[in-house]
Amino acid sequence: MRLLHTADWHLGRLFHNVSLLDEQRHVLNQLIDIVDREAVDAVLIAGDIYDRSVPPASAIKLLDEVLVALCQTRGVPVVMISGNHDGAERLGFGARHLRQAGLHILTDLSAFDVPVMLSVDGCEVDIFGIPYADPESVRSLFKVDARDFDAAHRYLVERIEHARRPKRPTVLMSHCFVAGASASDSERPLSLGGAESVAWEPMQGFDYVALGHLHGPQQRGGEHVRYSGSPLKYSFSEVSQRKGVTLVDITPEGVTAIRHVDLHPRHEVRLLEGELDALIEGAANDPAPEDYLLVRLTDRHALLDPIGKLRAVYPNVLHLERPGMFAAQGASALERQRLKIDPLAICHDFFEQVGGEPLNEAQSDALGQLLTSLTRSREENA
Known part of the structure; x- marks a missing residue:
C-alpha cells in the first residue's frame, strides 16, 4: 500500500495581503498528478486544511474540487484530521455520511481511538487520527489530569497503543508541535508561554507517524516520525525549504520506503x-x-x-x-x-x-x- 502524507494546506491564506488561492490550486493539482503517477492508494492530510475556522467560500470550493478529484473520480480514500486553524465542528460536518464515499474526516476527539481501516490487495492498515486538542479539552472530556500539551498528547497516544491490533501495520496522525523540531514564522503558536511541545518518544512504536502543524519537512526521533511540511512557503523564513509531500510504502510487515516528492509553485x-x-x-x-x-x-x-x-x-x-x-x-x-x-x-x-x-x-x-x-x-x- 502506498500512502501520500501531506498537511497544512491553509486554504484561503493571505501572504502579506496577497491571496494564495491560485497558488494553492496549482500545487494541489500537482498533488493529484503525483497520486496518478505514483499509484497512491490513500491520502493522509494531517490538519490545518483551512487557514481559519470560518474559511472563505472560495477555499471551501477548492477543497471540494480536490476531494471530488481524489475520492469520487479516482476512488482514492482520504483521511484528514483537524488542526488548530480549522474549526473542527465545521470541518467535520457530514463526516459519518461521507465515509461511504471514501472521505474520513476525523474531528471528534471522543472517537480518537477508533481507527480507519484501509485495505489494498491484501494489505490492511489501521489509521488512527488525533485531531488538534488542547489540554483543557482532553482534561474535560476524559477526566484526566493533563496540565500541558505533552501530558494530554501522551495520554491519547497511550490509549491508542492499547486499542491497536498488534499484528497489523498502524499509522498515527497527529497535529502537534514535537519537541526539538524547527518552526517557521508562519505557524500560529498553540499556546502562550512555550508549553506547547510534545515528546516524540511515545509515538516511536507506530509504523509511521504523519504529523502536521510545522511547515518545514523534517523528522524527529526516527525517519518514520515526520512532518510532510506545507505545500507552499507561507513566510520568508521558509525561503530555503523544499516543499512537497511524503510517500510511504507499507506492507503487512511494516514500512518499506519513505521519500519526499517536491511540489513546484507558480511563484517562488x-x-x-x-x-x-x-x-x-x-x-x-x-x-x-x-x-x-x-x-x-x-x-x-x-x-x-x-x-x-x-x-x-x-x-x-x-x-x-x-x-x-x-x-x-x-x-x-x-x-x-x-x-x-x-x-x-x-x-x-x-x-x-x-x-x-x-x-x-x-x-x-x-x-x-x-x-x-x-x-x-x-x-x-x-
Whole structure:
C-alpha cells in the first residue's frame, strides 16, 4: 500500500495581503498528478486544511474540487484530521455520511481511538487520527489530569497503543508541535508561554507517524516520525525549504520506503539583497521577476520611494528591509545628530535625492533665509 502524507494546506491564506488561492490550486493539482503517477492508494492530510475556522467560500470550493478529484473520480480514500486553524465542528460536518464515499474526516476527539481501516490487495492498515486538542479539552472530556500539551498528547497516544491490533501495520496522525523540531514564522503558536511541545518518544512504536502543524519537512526521533511540511512557503523564513509531500510504502510487515516528492509553485518566495540600482539593473536578466520577494537593501543613504521603483521591475515585492541604512546610522552617530538638529542639511539631502544634483549657492541661501524666518516666527508665537 502506498500512502501520500501531506498537511497544512491553509486554504484561503493571505501572504502579506496577497491571496494564495491560485497558488494553492496549482500545487494541489500537482498533488493529484503525483497520486496518478505514483499509484497512491490513500491520502493522509494531517490538519490545518483551512487557514481559519470560518474559511472563505472560495477555499471551501477548492477543497471540494480536490476531494471530488481524489475520492469520487479516482476512488482514492482520504483521511484528514483537524488542526488548530480549522474549526473542527465545521470541518467535520457530514463526516459519518461521507465515509461511504471514501472521505474520513476525523474531528471528534471522543472517537480518537477508533481507527480507519484501509485495505489494498491484501494489505490492511489501521489509521488512527488525533485531531488538534488542547489540554483543557482532553482534561474535560476524559477526566484526566493533563496540565500541558505533552501530558494530554501522551495520554491519547497511550490509549491508542492499547486499542491497536498488534499484528497489523498502524499509522498515527497527529497535529502537534514535537519537541526539538524547527518552526517557521508562519505557524500560529498553540499556546502562550512555550508549553506547547510534545515528546516524540511515545509515538516511536507506530509504523509511521504523519504529523502536521510545522511547515518545514523534517523528522524527529526516527525517519518514520515526520512532518510532510506545507505545500507552499507561507513566510520568508521558509525561503530555503523544499516543499512537497511524503510517500510511504507499507506492507503487512511494516514500512518499506519513505521519500519526499517536491511540489513546484507558480511563484517562488525569494530574498533579494543588494543596492537599489544594482537590483533594478539585474531585473532585466531575472528569469522569474514575478516571484514573491523580500528585498533587503544595503544602500547606506536615504532613498526616494525605493519600493515603488522596485515594483516597477519586480511587481510582487511584498516586504522591504533597510539594514544598510541602520548600519550607516550606527556607524555615523555624529552625522545622524547633525541631521536631527540641522533642517537645512535635511533639505539639502532631500533635494539631491529628488533632483539628482545638490542645491546651488543661491538656492541654499534662499532656503536658509526661509528656514530662519520660519524658526523665528515659531519662537515668537510659542
